[in-house]
Amino acid sequence: MKEGWITINKLLFQHKPVSWLPFNDSEIISKAREMTREDIETHSWENEEFKVKIVEDVQSHFVIDLFNRIHQSHVKDQKLTVILPNPYAAVYENLALLCNKYEVNCRNLNVFFLNEWANEEGQVAPLDYPSSYGRIFQKYFYGKLNPELRPDEKNIHYFTTENVKHYSDMIDEAGDGGADVCYTAIGWSGRIASIEPEGEFICNDMDTYLKQTSRIVTNHIISIAEDSICGLFGHSGDLAAVPPKSATIGPRDIANARDHIEMQYKMTVDGGTSWQSMISKLMLFGPITMSVPASILRMFKGTCFIDERVVKDIKRVPDYPDDFYKF
């Protein structure tokens, strides 16, 4: 064995988390990483109204939850104001199908969106942009809903260059102070909607943070990487194809919503790889912090549905003993 190897093999290789990570407290990250499925299921959250459920099929819970709310709104003839994520074509297609089959009228439905793409000048992507989030909802839900069951078009609030600055006020106005429910899915950077852990929303204290409203923001490098492997960008890692900015709701819209459904089931088709696994644990077991924006969900009433494949144990390849490489 080479002498140099003997020397270095006696050292334990350790490294600090990457300096550019928005949240990089290694002790907290390590503790979060160690959390098991059982830890998640038995944990007492600081806010009793925040629940976590580990399930086999998050998407079905999404469809049923939203369909049930629309149905209740139809039966009771009550207004329903929702903030929706994208792109969830399969969900919206099935919702339209269910509404059509059971003749559930969506006249009382007011729809807002978490976010939409924007360019470097702050111009919001229109609905004819092929990767537009709003377009997915328009095509798969509104377009597939029987015309007599559709809400008035003015009840569907797509982000525009003109409305982005007062989009939060529109939500409050439509929902009498906030949305009835906000559906979200944490991003790899820890973002919620396009509320990133760095940049436009970062301020000195949480009270101020939670009062901030919709705006144009810069997408985090981690978010651009995440989106570049999505279907909307050809599953290709095409970083340059992802717009550099987004229009997004603000933390106030999350705080004002009366209920929250967080859905964590982003993984490869075989379920073997999920970038959501680690950030999910950090959101649940780290501090409530602007550095992990989705952690604010723990302050509010809501349910976080996590796919059991996302809740896997996170283990890197274990080290080898010093005498393993003997020849």
Place this chain on the structure above:
Amino acid sequence: MKQSFSFKPAEWIPFRDMEVLERCRNMTREEMENFPHPNPEYKVKVVTDPNSAVAGELFMRLKKSDEEDTRLVVIFPNSWKNIYKAVTESCNRFNVSCRNLHAFCMDEWADSEGNVAPVTYGPSLGGAFLREFYMNLREDLRPPFEQIHVFTNENVKHYSQLIEEAGDGAADLVVSATGWIGHTAFIDPNTKVYGTDDLEEFLTLGTSFIEVHPITVIQNSLGRSYGNAGDLANTPAYAVTVGPRDVVNAKDHLERHNLTFIGGYNSWERMISRLQLYGPVTPKVPASIYQLCKGTVYVSEDMARPITISETVNY
């Protein structure tokens, strides 16, 4: 038709020429194989399974070196478990002696102080080579251990010289795959060490310690070594690597582009593969320097699929 929405790519993306990006993005499978590269020794082959093509070529290089009793200096990427096991098991089966092989691992993890990860570190790239290639060879077929080179704290500064000494000026073969940001080995663009815009200068740079590009950390956090979990904090941001000089001076090159998630559907490599193969030769896409070399790039059919929007399958 003019698009209703246009934008410039994020400023941190090293290669941002929209016209070139669009041309590469839209290349068809047929165009990929028939592209008239100015260097006739640089070949692109679209095949169903690049792994077995590379394995077959690597086996033949070892066999020829045994039969002709000639030295073979190879720069190896890691971890390529399936390929290395198939090659070494075949050497064992057909009694191919690798006594003439001089192996150099192309890169290794490091910490922020420049300490190179030891081979006992679980995700160690050199450790993977030892386990997957060297230890899998029958003992009587193995090269002398002195001919196996992994990075250490001591040798990183003269690793390029070690390659040149072993190979009479350069390696005989570089085996490689490209990374999401366009790197080969850990030669990342827009970095302190390899960030020059001057191609001539770039091609003279040898081995180095490097703080890798954030996209490289993001890519590696998806790998099996770090739990397939996007665990960015547990993925090293520093490495040691062979340099562009070691790549471009090598006499032959063997590359595969087939890094997809299971099923071949989703791949961060799909776009950068096209840019490496058909964009300009530039330090902004370090792996593009292979276009200057003799070599074969095996691209999988999955990788050559058109890059088109999928509305219904998110991942």
